Amino acid sequence: MTIEPLADNYIDHRGIYLLSHSVGLPLNSSEQAAAAGFWQPWRGANNDIWTHWLGCIDAYRDQLATLLNGEKGSFCPQTSLSSAVAKIVDSLSLDKNKNTILLSEEDFPSIAFALQKAAGGGYRLKFIPADADTADINAWDQQMTADVGMVLVTHVQSNNGRQLPVRQITELSCRKGILSMIDIAQSVAILPIDLQTWFADFVLGSCVKWVGGGPGAAFMWVNPDIIDQCQPCHVGWFSHANPFEFDIHHFDYAADALRFWGGTPSVYPYVLAAHSLGFINNIGVNNIRGYNIKLADKIIQQVSPAELQSPMEPELRSGTLILHFGARQQALLNRLQQQQVHFDTRTKGLRLSPHLCNSSQQIEALISLF
Ligand SMILES: Cc1ncc(COP(=O)(O)O)c(C=O)c1O
Known part of the structure; x- marks a missing residue:
């Protein structure tokens, strides 16, 4: 299944939204479904x-x-x-x-x-x-x-x-x-x-x-x-x-x-x-997870093992990547915020959750900011 164009099903938003571990985005059709139901x-x-x-x-x-x-x-x-x-x-x-x-x-x-x-x-x-x-x-x-x-x-x-x-x-x-x-x-x-x-x-x-x-x-x-x-x-x-x-x-x-x-x-x-x-359910969680791994792998390839706080192996890691850039951390957080990358931080680092609402191009744009 081609997942890429599915990002268009999510509400039009500014920036790169990587907070699906906190609040997932609604679909374009959500308001209409609420009106009908x-x-x-x-x-x-x-x-x-x-x-x-x-x-x-x-x-x-x-x-x-x-x-x-x-x-x-x-x-x-x-x-x-x-x-x-x-x-x-x-x-x-x-x-x-x-x-x-x-x-x-x-x-x-x-x-x-x-x-x-x-x-x-x-x-x-x-x-x-x-x-x-x-x-x-x-x-x-x-x-x-x-x-x-x-x-x-x-x-x-x-x-x-x-x-x-x-x-x-x-x-x-x-x-x-x-x-x-x-x-x-x-x-x-x-x-x-x-x-x-x-x-x-x-x-x-x-x-x-x-x-x-x-x-x-x-x-x-x-x-x-x-x-x-x-x-x-x-x-x-x-x-x-x-x-x-x-x-x-x-x-x-x-x-x-x-x-x-x-x-x-x-x-x-x-x-x-x-x-x-x-x-x-129409897309199927196996497909969604496959897409999440594909996008997360792109990010993982651009960081050092020491920067990756969450597990490397797909079978051990969740949908969320946790990264800590050591001495560069604060400067990087500022840059991401300026470029409207939406993420949050916990003690172990920043949390990024690639999901259906993200395109590969967005992940490439994110990586270019590291
Ligand atoms: C692992 C986990 N459990 C539970 C919750 C939320 O629990 P509740 O529905 O009681 O607010 C969260 C929210 O971030 C969570 O990450």
Whole structure:
């Protein structure tokens, strides 16, 4: 598939946009899709508003099921990963002998904050140190001690641009009777993910980054094998097996992941995200990743190994390159900013995320500034 002309599908913008790890760009057609899915049913001002809107949320779940190879019923819309984490933790009954949640110093802080608060309910957190090699399964094996009841695995840690071996880690946690929660915020729509090949219990993601679907459309996937163990506390009528039963004295959990849903949902974010997900699914994540590697390789060829902070090998690296130019760093950052290259920086260096919205010519223009 020829990916190059696809950049024209993204909104016209100034400069070279390399921030898809933060906010992915919308498509030219996104506003029109939002008008059709959200505004038109509302403007129709009849009994069918919710039928249309719920149809859009259904389409969102269908697109996620295609993207990640799961059943639609295992996906529940969420507003953010952090709130999904909190709901998951308080839905599980605690085994006093396995009340440690294992995570890593390199995980995204928001998720750790949510876990810390949930830990108030009797869990304790244990962090894998920042200098441990979390790509090495032995680091996980050593830390998965008998007291660990749950593990958080961040597929792509945003500060170091590397992939973790989720299949291996979840296979190990499964063997040790430890529940697993996988954060795919930085990998969804850029790394191929097949949920059927993982041994995960919960998977959390959102559409604001590589999907280009805007903020507010997050999701959780719950393994159908454990759904009956989950008794969420934060519920509403959309968590009910029959939301329209309207018996105030009777609550029955939805049989699938929708038990985690809650009260009246928002709609607009899911309309937008479903549209962008459809675009991603049409192209296919394998093709998108191939294009990302091609553009990233062009950049890698122009920097020294010492300047590349993220892994060199495509199978270890994420969609994001992290570069540090040592003594030249500040001058280079200034030059990139002056030339309207859009990027951000973290302690390890500047983060550049080549995606469908970028052309090869843009990457060549970027390189000429190094
Ligand atoms: C790895 C990772 N997880 C989670 C998030 C966001 O979490 P939330 O949806 O709770 O804001 C980010 C945002 O940058 C992230 O990089």
